[in-house]
Amino acid sequence: MVAALIVLTGVLATAELISLSTAHNLLARNATVATILAEQKLEQLRALAWGFDASGLPVSDLATDTTTDPESPSGGTGLRPSPATALQTNTPGYVDHVSAGGRIVGRGAQPPATAVYTRRWSIEPVVTSPEGAVVIQVLVSPIRDRGGADQGNVGRLPGEARVATVKVRKPR
Amino acid sequence: MTLAELLISSLITIAITAAVLGLADPAQHVFQAQQEASDVQQRLRVSVDSIQKDLVMAGAGTYAGPAAGPLNDFIAPVFPYQAFGDNPDPSGGTFFRNDTISFLYVPSTASQSTLASPLPPGALDLQLDAPPNCATPTINQLCGLGAGDRLLIFDQRSQWDVFSVDQVGLGGAVLQHRGAPSAADFRAGAIAAHVRLGTYHLKSDDAAMVYQLMRHDGWTTDLPVVDDVVALRFQYFGDPEPPRRTVTALDDPAGPWTTYGPPPPPIDDIRGNWPAGENCAFLVVDRDHVPRLGTLVGGGLASVELTPAMLTDGPWCPDGLAPNRFDADLFRVRKIRVTLRVQSALASLRGPAGVLFLKGGTARTGYRYVPDLEVQFDVTPRNMNLDR
Numbered sequence: 001m002v003a004a005l006i007v008l009t010g011v012l013a014t015a016e017l018i019s020l021s022t023a024h025n026l027l028a029r030n031a032t033v034a035t036i037l038a039e040q041k042l043e044q045l046r047a048l049a050w051g052f053d054a055s056g057l058p059v060s061d062l063a064t065d066t067t068t069d070p071e072s073p074s075g076g077t078g079l080r081p082s083p084a085t086a087l088q089t090n091t092p093g094y095v096d097h098v099s100a101g102g103r104i105v106g107r108g109a110q111p112p113a114t115a116v117y118t119r120r121w122s123i124e125p126v127v128t129s130p131e132g133a134v135v136i137q138v139l140v141s142p143i144r145d146r147g148g149a150d151q152g153n154v155g156r157l158p159g160e161a162r163v164a165t166v167k168v169r170k171p172r
Numbered sequence: 173m174t175l176a177e178l179l180i181s182s183l184i185t186i187a188i189t190a191a192v193l194g195l196a197d198p199a200q201h202v203f204q205a206q207q208e209a210s211d212v213q214q215r216l217r218v219s220v221d222s223i224q225k226d227l228v229m230a231g232a233g234t235y236a237g238p239a240a241g242p243l244n245d246f247i248a249p250v251f252p253y254q255a256f257g258d259n260p261d262p263s264g265g266t267f268f269r270n271d272t273i274s275f276l277y278v279p280s281t282a283s284q285s286t287l288a289s290p291l292p293p294g295a296l297d298l299q300l301d302a303p304p305n306c307a308t309p310t311i312n313q314l315c316g317l318g319a320g321d322r323l324l325i326f327d328q329r330s331q332w333d334v335f336s337v338d339q340v341g342l343g344g345a346v347l348q349h350r351g352a353p354s355a356a357d358f359r360a361g362a363i364a365a366h367v368r369l370g371t372y373h374l375k376s377d378d379a380a381m382v383y384q385l386m387r388h389d390g391w392t393t394d395l396p397v398v399d400d401v402v403a404l405r406f407q408y409f410g411d412p413e414p415p416r417r418t419v420t421a422l423d424d425p426a427g428p429w430t431t432y433g434p435p436p437p438p439i440d441d442i443r444g445n446w447p448a449g450e451n452c453a454f455l456v457v458d459r460d461h462v463p464r465l466g467t468l469v470g471g472g473l474a475s476v477e478l479t480p481a482m483l484t485d486g487p488w489c490p491d492g493l494a495p496n497r498f499d500a501d502l503f504r505v506r507k508i509r510v511t512l513r514v515q516s517a518l519a520s521l522r523g524p525a526g527v528l529f530l531k532g533g534t535a536r537t538g539y540r541y542v543p544d545l546e547v548q549f550d551v552t553p554r555n556m557n558l559d560r
Contacts, residue, residue: 073472
């Protein structure tokens with residue numbers, strides 16, 4: 001009986017190990033996909049016009065809708081500055097919801113049932129050069145209640161990705 | 173111990189042993205599957221990193237010596253086909269493959285100069301100017317270029333070719349060229365710089381069940397980067413506005429003369445096979461340069477998808493006869509979308525072909541499944557977006 005109990009304990013520990021390794025693999029997968037999704041949005045926003053036209057006048061894309069695929073030339077927010085809470089709450093114009101396969105399936109405050117990740121972004125003019133440079137941040141989370149992480153400063157939780165860049169208006 | 177106690181304890185032992193044995197087989201499969209799932213993720217990360225690292229640099233041009241700026245002011249820095257090597261796709265009339273991309277960029281290097289003497293078609297003797305950024309020539313290097321280095325030569329006429337430095341002598345070098353001899357006719361002053369180049373493509377051999385992400389080095393070597401990549405697709409998004417002239421006069425050496433793309437020749441000059449004053453990006457109407465390319469519908473300021481038809485119908489740069497000609501719409505490219513799918517290397521961990529598996533395997537139970545992992549990501553080459 002004692003021997004059997006020892007074996008049983010060992011087996012249960014092994015089962016726990018299986019469960020742990022599965023959970024960690026899932027977490028790693030989420031982090032990988034979330035990072036790729038975050039970089040995709042960052043690159044999409046970086047590709048929006050923020051330069052000068054042929055006569056040297058500034059050109060700013062403040063209308064492209066990047067929450068649709070393919071992106072639409074109007075109806076969106078482009079590189080328009082976002083509300084200060086854009087990374088903390090789902091703010092239409094600065095959020096889209098993505099399926100497990102990376103397709104955009106929603107763009108509202110509430111994620112649809114098919115969404116697996118929520119992608120929020122913020123556009124913040126650089127204080128010292130508000131017309132010349134913007135800070136772009138993207139936060140991708142698996143759909144879940146982020147609890148206190150959505151209050152105050154937005155941290156990065158396990159399985160999430162947060163990336164940032166600065167886009168500068170450059171004369172040619 | 174009574175007989176009854178013995179029987180009961182035996183039954184308990186047998187039950188526990190059966191439970192253990194019952195768990196052992198699935199546990200083994202789960203461990204195998206989890207290890208493979210981790211491997212699939214790792215191969216996905218390597219694939220994404222490799223492609224992103226090279227494509228994000230595409231178009232970087234010279235910044236010292238001739239300081240000509242980004243490559244897409246002269247030539248296309250990305251091509252949707254195999255553009256280099258012994259048998260480049262254009263030699264067979266192919267100008268688009270959705271699973272292939274070639275790229276060019278000038279790395280951080282002091283080896284940026286101009287031709288001191290012409291390099292006519294087929295010629296391989298190189299003479300370079302010596303701008304201040306170039307190291308003092310020695311018997312081993314010319315403007316920092318040594319044997320084996322790749323050299324890109326290009327000019328304002330959108331002529332280009334890639335060479336390798338074969339030998340260096342004092343004051344000059346002998347080049348090598350792959351495939352047919354170079355047909356470009358470079359004049360003195362053409363830009364010459366050390367270059368990084370390559371081609372990513374998908375190797376898909378159903379008979380041998382080999383699926384690999386490959387990288388050709390732009391010269392002779394084609395090596396696998398990642399195994400079991402079963403799908404690879406590139407889409408191109410570009411500026412809906414065509415290249416336009418800026419207010420800068422064509423004889424102003426500072427430029428920029430265009431919003432992007434190659435500057436046209438002066439109105440009365442003939443360049444290649446084009447009428448006087450024209451090139452692949454500009455026409456002459458009423459003695460004024462106007463865009464040869466149209467404005468793409470539905471764009472506004474947003475980039476629009478460049479379809480295979482757009483990228484294979486001309487106009488051709490530098491002209492329609494050049495062996496390494498490219499479609500002028502490639503100047504528009506601002507963003508590249510990559511779709512990539514990685515599968516389990518073990519057929520025993522793949523189920524029947526379908527949504528989860530592009531290439532079917534032999535697994536028949538769910539706990540042995542390691543589904544394919546597919547991602548889509550965008551790359552915005554920094555030097556192809558200087559005007560945005």
